[in-house]
Amino acid sequence: MSIVIFGASGNIGSNIRKEALSRGHRVTAVTKNTRLDPTENLTPLNADIANADDVAKIVAGHDAVISAYSPGLRNYSAEDAAALIEKAHQSLFAAVKQADVKRLIIVGGVGSLEASPGVDVVDSDFYPAGHRAHTLRNREILRSLKRGEHDLDWTYVSPPLEIKAGERTGQFRLGQDQLLRDQNGDSRISEADFAIAILDALDQGTFKRQRFTAAY
Template structure:
């Protein structure tokens, strides 16, 4: 399979890249500025996800797009990140449609998962107020996909509350709209196992036009 991957140098994106190559896929890895180490079946590009014309041009000829784009809260405030996320996804969805390719997986946020009946994580009393602006924007992106506004064969994947470097085990649970917690009440997964869940979905198409989450 030929995959176009945005955010390929990020914490999650780099693990998606590694997992995709491990499985024998061909990957066009897009970054803003980082040079990637040459590898077999890897084409590295520097491009702007917020440029619809660039997205349309580079998406053409691929089988699927995975977006692990994040503007990064170390460089931007939550409000600035919200605006960047909005512009990036508008351009991404429009560019992918123009390319003639329909399959896309969007790595989103945890905030739109249901923490308790009728209460999303972003609206819960434990969610950090300083993160809400960009989290609400991510939730609106999911809602726009569910409303059918972008006419794509999309999958939106939400991480659990904690996603960090860790072991690649291949053992985790899948859910849809509810936050997953283990017996100790923790909601977590390693970046390596999260990448497995994403590539599994790309290959199986189990959650087309649906959201899923993965956690231990």
């Protein structure tokens, strides 16, 4: 399978890239500033996901697109990040539709998961107030997909509360709209196992036009 990965050098994106290559997929790895070295089955590109024309040219002819794009909050305020997220996804959706790519997987945020009945993580009392603006934008993107506004064969995947470097175990649980916690109340997964869950969904054709999450 030929896959385009946006945000392919980030913490989550790099693990998705490695997992896809380990399964024998052909990967076009798109980054904005970081340069990756080409290897077998890997074609690195530098491009801006917010440029719809460029994105359409890049994704044309591929079987699937995975977006792990995130501007992050180290260099941007939550409000500025929200604006960048909105622009990037408008571009991505238009380009994927124009190029007639058959599968789109979006790595989103934890905030739209339900922390307790009727209360999303972003609206809970433990969620950092300084993160709300960009988290609300991510939630609205998911809602617009669920409303069918973009006519795409999409999958949206949300991480648990904690995702960081760690062991690739292949052992985790899957859920859909509720935040997953273990018996100790922790909500976590390694980036490597999260990548497995994403590539499994792509390879097995599961969670089409649905959101899912993965955690221990």
